[in-house]
Amino acid sequence: MWSIIGSGRAIKVRAFLNLCFARSRTVLSIMALLLIAGLYTRSDIAIEASPDIQVPMLQVLVINPGISPDDAERLLVKPIELELRTIEGVDELNAAAKESLASFMVKFDATVDIDKALSDVRAAIDRAREKLPRTIEEPVINEISADRMPTVVIGLASEALDERELFLIAQDLRLELEMISDVLSARLVGAREEMVEVAIDREKLENFNITPRELINAININNQLIPAGELDRGDGRFGMKVPGLIETYQDVINLPIKSTPQGVVVLSDIAEITRRFKDRDGFSSINGVPAISIEVKKRGGSNQLEVAAEVNEIVQSYRARYPASLTMLPILDATPRTEQMVNELQGNIVTAIALVMIIVVAALGFRSGLLVGAGIPVSLLMGVIWIYLLGYSFNFMVMFGMLLALGMLIDGSIVITEYADRRMAEGVSSKTAYIDAAQRMFMPVLASTATTLAAFLPMMLWPGTVGDFMAYLPTTVFAVLTSSLLYALVFAPVIGAKFGRSSFSPEDVKHFHQLENDDPTKLSGVTGFYARILRGVTKVPLLVATLSVVVIFAVFAAYGKYNKGVEFFTDAETVYGMASVRARGNLSAYEVRDIVAEVESAILNTEGVSIVYTSTFQPGKGAGRNESPDKVATLIIELTDHNERELNSADTFEQIRFNTRNIPGVFIEADIVEQGPPVGKPIKIELSADSRELLIEQTARLRELLETNVEGLRDIDDSRPLPTIEWQVDVDRQIAAQLGANVTDVGTVVQLLTTGVEIGEYRPSDAEREVEIRARFTEAERQLNQLEHLRIYTPNGTVPLSSAATIVPRPGTGTIERFNGRQVMFVNADVQAGTVADNKTQEIMALVERTDWPSDLTITFRGANEEQNEAKEFLQVAMGLAMFLMAILLITQFNSFYQAGLIMTAVVMSTAGVLAGLLITGGVFSTILTGVGVVALAGIVVNNNIVLIDTFNVLRRTNPELTIQECIVRTGAQRLRPVFLTTATTILGLLPIATNWSIDVVNRTLEHGGMVASYWVPLASAIVWGLAFATILTLIVTPSMLLLPHSIKVTSRRMFARIKSLRAGES
Incomplete structure (x- = not known):
């Protein structure tokens, strides 16, 4: 793209611009189409509070009932770990061995495809299966993803309804909510699972001489799916069916267990059978009232506000069906907060637009100000189109990216419009003025935008979850600034040629003429005052350079001694x-x-x-x-x-x-x-x-x-x-064998005393899933003091547990x-x-x-410290990469190491400004937000220097009769207004948030320390302080430094001439 610097390419640029002006209606139609598309996209894009982050993490659960944590580590965890660690792309592998369970959390690099990771983990588990005990259940693999967090949680609570009534209502509501097209799932939380309890009477079991093993086998044999096949006799084909599954509660009661001369013993003869909830291991409540909750999760890409509205509509209809004693309460519903945050940020954006428009119109006039200001909605709406095409949601990161870019996106339009105004004041037509402005400022605008984007580009490559979270910000800035470049170089000149400012007052004409052709120090007002200051400081460039180094060094030294510390992420207001x-x-x-x-x-x-x-x-x-x-x-x-x-x-x-x-x-x-x-x-x-x-x-x-x-x-x-403390039953295997028993028999009897033995399952007609059948002793017999009275069931009758086992207390292992x-x-x-x-x-x-x-x-x-160090390391690399990219761009444009280096000094100045702001306000350096602000500033602050030095180079070429100092003073005077405007618009757009104020002119609210403002204070204040500090120094230091090489050269010549004359006098 840099080949357009040549004069031949410049002609092509002018030819392209002439084509745009000749087909102005086409250009305006394209802009109108983009505006309509942007408005439609904004209404259709998914709205969320936070970015939709994909976390490449899988959870593996391996259940082995009754296994101890020590055995789970040895027999389950270690073999599976060996296989999981061979998977490519595994970043972290966490494992836990618990009672009856081994769990694994496998975290992958952010670049790993989650479907491939899922396939690799399944393959690794399959390879490990041959090394695992045969008693394990089928391993469960779950994907852990941040985008599957509940959209809204509905809590159901009632002091009047019993648990089953509340459960049935919740179950019915859940099914209704799952019918919403954009709802991914609705899950019951706090509801106990159902079971069929077979409460065995030990005396009856002994009277009928039935062992627990016989009981379990009898139930399993009578609860099987039997494929009986098909019969084909030539005259028809018939399917055969032998019903073998338990289907009703009556089937459970009448299950045959044993045949005796007196008749068949069924399950109800030896046990009391009830359908009930499982034993409690916890409680759920809302404001102290027992509750069941429904976690509703939306589908990816759907609109959070619309999903929540549909959920609440269904909840309201259900609430009307039931008595007032039933509370249906939306809890953890971020929707009102999301809506509030979206409206507040949008209101802040409109406020920033209003502030920017006021200052632009005041500085450039009504028509020129409107022309520049029109670039804001056009660029923002074009940016929304890019965000939509990338598959992003409209969240607070995207909105703040727009707010951040708002002050920068009109920089190019300001530069071109201001130059066109000066050309029209000289008497040229508006069409010629805007063609000249677009051609003359094409490279400075392109270079300044490119250097800004170069600072944000590395942040788009931020790895890990933090990077995924923060990537929305630079991506949004990238989309908006790229759109603003199209507006500044194409749309604005075409609009300006047709509707731009056509007449100027004599004072304006005189002002522009003096800026272009006369001594600007004779001007009145701020421009003349600044030109006179510039004439004075450029006489002592070495002193100015030395003082600026001292000031910057003093800021860094003071911050090093008096800083308030570093934090990973700033705490903001929340509910x-x-x-x-x-x-x-x-x-x-x-x-x-x-x-x-x-x-x-x-x-x-x-x-x-x-x-x-x-x-x-x-x-x-x-x-x-x-x-x-x-x-x-x-x-x-x-x-x-x-x-x-x-x-x-x-x-x-x-x-x-x-x-x-x-x-x-x-x-x-x-x-x-x-x-x-x-x-x-x-x-x-x-x-x-x-x-x-x-x-x-x-x-x-x-x-x-x-x-x-x-x-x-x-x-x-x-x-x-x-x-x-846990009770351990040590079985003497030899004695048990002599008695006709084994370890399994002992374990089964102990299980009957505790949680019971799962002996089968069936699916009732009124249930969504299978209900397990669990056998255990009656509640009166399930006491710790009954442990020593247990009896083992053998073919020769029952014998005391103590005859084959020893019961001893041992310290528990834990997880x-x-x-x-x-x-x-x-x-x-x-x-x-x-x-x-x-x-x-x-x-x-x-x-x-x-x-x-x-x-x-x-x-x-670990934790915040680890994440903070990783973020710090990346931001340092990102800063270095951004500086390198900007340096390459600047060297390519100016073909000068000195001028490129001089432009880059603004980065050091802006960093010093950020630290000075923290010292003055007593703020803490946020690794994420302040760090991002420092990197972003690197691309923002160089823009003024680019346009300043480019103007200086053009003046040197076109006005050889001027001295270097005169060129510098004239450059500063000509660029003061655009430099002031570009800086002021960026600062004014962020100043309310930087001071922790939220000003929303749309909703007519003004608040201090709200959710939006308090979150973004570190980033906004970093940019405000850094840009203000760097701009002040830029307006003084950069012109002085432009003169420094010439001053050193002149001083050196004088010194050598003086030395030469002294030597000649001595001889």
């Missing part, structure tokens, strides 16, 4: 938060419910809390990976709208922590939901070793170090197993976690309000370095 409850001991589900009810009540009594959605579970069964195993409940908290409460979300959760601090027997953690990509607690330390005993010991030691040596931490926990092939445990911590997590992480790192640890123990800092 959602999470609380977790931890409690120790072998608590039953009912004991946990009673404990958590007190916590729930305390949270509901906190001002600003609207909804509390609680899920409880037994210790060790609900904790996620690397979480404390004593977690017994999760509470999702929704606050009232931030305009309806006095405290912001962070302070509200501080109040929740205060209100729950004195509840006995529990540990409560509560905080707002994470902003940006999820990373968990800000401080997460991983310990890995081959010895489990060593790992437990050193995890406890590290936790104690944090508790006793590091201030400012809260909610410290670790993932060591709970100190539990065994592994990461990339080694056992791991974690220590996690949060920080107190006002404390920067990164500062505490650095303090803990130093503490760990000073402490002696065993040689085979590895300590790694």
Whole structure:
């Protein structure tokens, strides 16, 4: 594209422009078509709150009933790990061995196709099957993807209805919701599964001399699908059927178990058979009332707002059918917040457009200002078309990308329109003026846009989940700025030639003439004042350069000493938060419910809390990976709208922590939901070793170090197993064999005392899925003290369990976690309000370095610190790549290393401006948002220098009679207005958000610290401070630096001449 620099190519550019002007109606029709397409696309594009991120992660579950965690690690985890680690593209492999279960979380590189990953994992599991116990169930492989998070959750609660009635209503509503075309699934949560309980009477079992093995075999034999084939006799073909499956409840009751001389013993003769819910392992409630929830998930690419509206319409119709005692409450419904965020951001965009239009019209006049301002909606709507074609949704990242680009997208139009105005003031026609302007400014506009895009291009290559999350921003800027380039170089000149400014006042003509042909220092007003300042500073360019270096160095030094620290992602205002409850001991589900009810009540009594959605579970069964195993409940908290409460979300959760601090027997953690990509607690330390005993010991030691040596931490926990007791039945195989029994017989009897033995399943006509048939002793006999009274069923009768087995208490193993092939445990911590997590992480790192640890123990800092370091490394690479791309573009355009380097100094100045802004405001450097702002600034701030130096070069060529200083002063005076306008429009567009204000002229709202503004403060303020600082220095330093080589050359000549004359005098 750079070949157009030549004069021959310039003629072709002019010929193309002449063609556009000759076919102006065609050009305007194309623009109108793009506007209509943009409006249609905007109405049709999917709307979401957050970007639709695809996470290449798979979960594998391998169930082996009754297997211990130690055996699960040895027999299940290790063989499967070996196969999974051979798969290409695996980034992380997490495994956990639990009671009866082995689970794996396989995370792939972001570039891996999820379908191929799924196929590879299935193949790896199949290869491992031959090494696994035959007792395992069919492995389950699930795709974990962020885009499958619920769109809306409907909670059903009632104190008047019993559990079965509530369950049937929820089931019916779920089926109705799944009929919505854009709903992917609707899943019941908090509803217990059904079962058919066969409560065996031990006395009757012994009286009929039936062993548990005979009972199970009899049920299995009478519950089979029997393919009887077909009969073909030539006169017809007939299918044969032998019904063998249990189909009704009556079939279960009348199942034959044993034949005796007195008759056939059926199942109901020896057991009480009831259809009931499974035993509780947890409770679900909404605001303290027992509840069942329906998680509704939309299909990919569908409109979140439309799906939620259809769901709510169905819920409203159902609510009318049932009594008022039934509550159907939309919870975790982000739709109102999404709609509010979309409207607020759109309102802020309109506000920014209004501010930009005001300043442009004030500076360029009504017609020229409208011509420039028209580029905003045209470019934004064209950008929406690109976003739609890329398959993106219209989310807050896309909208802020538009807001960020809004101030930059009219830069090219300003430069061309301002130049055309000067040409028309000289007396040329509007058509000629705009052709001249488009041709003359073609390369500067193209180069400035290209350098801006060069800064955003590396960010589009950001790897990982964070990169996928942030990629929407640079992609949007890329789409909008590319569209603005088309408007500035084609549409604006054509429109300007037809409708542009046609007359100028004598003052304007005189002003433009003096700028072009006379001494600009004689001008009045701001331009003349600036020209006079420029004439003074260009006399001492070396002093100006030295002072600018000192100022920049002082800013960097001051920031290095007085900075407030670094954070991964800034906490913003929100209405959602999470609380977790931890409690120790072998608590039953009912004991946990009673404990958590007190916590729930305390949270509901906190001002600003609207909804509390609680899920409880037994210790060790609900904790996620690397979480404390004593977690017994999760509470999702929704606050009232931030305009309806006095405290912001962070302070509200501080109040929740205060209100729950004195509840006995529990540990409560509560905080707002994470902003940006999820990373968990800000401080997460991983310990890995081959010895489990060593790992437990050193995890406890590290936790104690944090508790006793590091201030400012809260909610410290670790993932060591709970100190539990389990009863172990050791079978003497030889004695058991002599008695006619084996380990299986003993295990079956013990199972009948506990959760029971699954002896089959059937599908009732009123159920969606098969219901399992589970046999166990009656509730009165299922007591721990009955364990020693159990009897083994043998062919010779029953014998006491104690005659073949010993019952001993043993400490429980708990969950065994592994990461990339080694056992791991974690220590996690949060920080107190006002404390920067990164500062505490650095303090803990130093503490760990000073402490002696065993040689085979590895300590790694994970979580936010790991993500922050990865983001920092990428942004440094992105900054370097952006600088390289911009340098290549600038060297190609100007064919000068010095001028390209001089333009690039603006990047250093802008970075100094960002740091100065953080020092003045006391802000914290956000690795993601401030870092992106610094990289984005690199492409923004060079634009003014490009146009400034290009104008200087043209003036030097066309006005050889002028001195270099005169050319520089005239260049500065000519470019002051466009430089001021391009800078002011960018700053004004972002200034409200940079100061944490949301100004929405559409909805007539003005608020401080809202959800939109507080989220984007670090990025917006970085650009505002960096651009303002760099522009001020650019207007003084760049002109001085242009003169510096000439000044050094003249000074050197004078020095050599003086030395030469001195030597001549001495001789």
